[in-house]
Amino acid sequence: xxxxxxxxxxxxxxxxxxxxxxxxxxxxxxxxxxxxxxxxxxxxxxxxxxxxxxxxxxxxxxxxxxxxxxxxxxxxxxxxxxxxxxxxxxxxxxxxxxxxxxxxxxxxxxxxxxxxxxxxxxxxxxxxxxxxxxxxxxxxxxxxxxxxxxxxxxxxxxxxxxxxxxxxxxxxxxxxxxxxxxxxxxxxxxxxxxxxxxxxxxxxxxxxxxxxxxxxxxxxxxxx
Numbered sequence: 001x002x003x004x005x006x007x008x009x010x011x012x013x014x015x016x017x018x019x020x021x022x023x024x025x026x027x028x029x030x031x032x033x034x035x036x037x038x039x040x041x042x043x044x045x046x047x048x049x050x051x052x053x054x055x056x057x058x059x060x061x062x063x064x065x066x067x068x069x070x071x072x073x074x075x076x077x078x079x080x081x082x083x084x085x086x087x088x089x090x091x092x093x094x095x096x097x098x099x100x101x102x103x104x105x106x107x108x109x110x111x112x113x114x115x116x117x118x119x120x121x122x123x124x125x126x127x128x129x130x131x132x133x134x135x136x137x138x139x140x141x142x143x144x145x146x147x148x149x150x151x152x153x154x155x156x157x158x159x160x161x162x163x164x165x166x167x168x169x170x171x172x173x174x175x176x177x178x179x180x181x182x183x184x185x186x187x188x189x190x191x192x193x194x195x196x197x198x199x200x201x202x203x204x205x206x207x208x209x210x211x212x213x214x215x216x217x218x219x220x221x222x223x224x
Contacts, residue, residue: 001030001031001032001094002030002031002032002094002095002097003031003032004031004032004033004034004083004097005032005033005034005079006034006079006080006081006102007033007034007079007080007081007082007083007136008033008034008035008036008037008076008077008078008079008081008082008083009024009027009028009031009033009035009036009037009082009083009085009091010036010037010038010039010073010076010077010082010083010084010085011023011024011037011038011039011040011084011085011086012038012039012040012056012059012065012068012069012073012084013039013040013059013065013086014040014041014042014058014059014060015059016086016087016220016221017040017042017044018044018220019086019087019088019220019221019222020038020040020085020086020087020220021038021044021047021051022087022218022220023085023086023087023089023090023220024036024038024051024085024090025048025051026090026091026218026220027083027085027090027091027206028050028091030091030094030095031091031094031097033083034079035052035078035079036050036051036052037051037052037053037054037076037077038051038052038053038054039054039056039073039076040053040054040055040056041055041056041057041058041059042055042058043055054076056068056072062159063159065161066159066160066161066164067152067159067161069084069133069161070145070150070152070161070164070165071145071146071152072146073142074139074142074143074146075146077139077142078139079139080102080138080139081102081136081137081138081139082136082137082139082142083135083136083206084133084134084135084137085134085206086133086134086208087219087220087221088208088209088210088219088220088221089133089134089190089192089206089207089208089209090134090206090207090220091205091206092203092204092205092206092207092217093203093204093205094205095203096188096203096204096205097205098188098189098205100185101136101181101185101189101205102136103179104136104138104179104180104181104185105137105138105140105141105173105178105179105180106130106131106135106136106137106138106141106165106166106173106178106179106180106181107130107135107136107180107181107185107186107189107190108130108131108132108133108134108135108136108162108166108186108189108190108208109130109131109132109134109135109186109189109190109191109192109193109204109206109207109208110129110130110132110183110186110187110191110192110193110195110197110198111128111129111130111131111132111192111193112193112195113127113129113195114127118156120163120167121167122167122168122170122171123168123170123171124171128166128167128170128180129183129186130166130180130181130182130183130186131162131163131165131166131167132162132190132192132208133161133162133208134190134192134206134207134208135162135190136189138178140177140178141165141173141178144172144173144176144178145169148172148176150169150172153168155167155168166180183197184197187201187204188201188204188205189204189205189206190204190205190206190207190208191204191207191208191212191213191214192207192208192209192214193209193211193212194211194212194213
């Protein structure tokens with residue numbers, strides 16, 4: 001069994017309670033984490049003993065969820081890293097884990113090349129190809145926004161927490177020593193979109209979204 005004592009497996013949210021619980025359970029089948037936490041407003045029934053319930057106020061919108069992830073998730077993490085999972089994105093191939101991923105403060109699935117002239121572009125106009133919410137994040141990165149009072153603002157009208165960190169405010173995180181995984185590393189960690197760069201990668205540690213080669217993974221989105 002894979003052992004990751006310095007990683008907290010975590011889910012956060014007030015919707016898809018059962019789905020989040022199942023994602024945590026499935027991710028733990030062949031991997032042992034330092035801690036496993038479910039941050040939500042009500043304790044789910046039949047919560048396994050290995051999953052710690054952390055109570056918060058009910059999250060009522062996706063924008064509020066994004067805010068909680070950026071500014072408050074870190075306060076629940078006391079290991080060096082957190083692995084954030086969702087009902088539609090979790091651990092599926094623990095056997096491909098690579099300790100090299102712990103060199104980075106953020107690693108998630110690669111983004112496809114944008115078809116417009118603004119998506120995934122940082123403050124300097126450079127396209128950033130690695131983000132995604134289902135991700136491994138360092139405690140240092142999680143704590144930084146609240147620690148320095150980082151401004152919370154939308155990008156083209158949206159508060160996407162992964163884009164906020166890996167694209168919009170990337171320069172600030174980097175100024176404070178945060179290291180983002182490059183595409184050639186991230187493509188082995190997770191897959192969301194089918195892109196030319198990952199066509200030769202059959203198995204990834206985690207995934208996000210049931211499409212392409214991800215379509216046959218367990219789907220917990222429909223769970224209450």
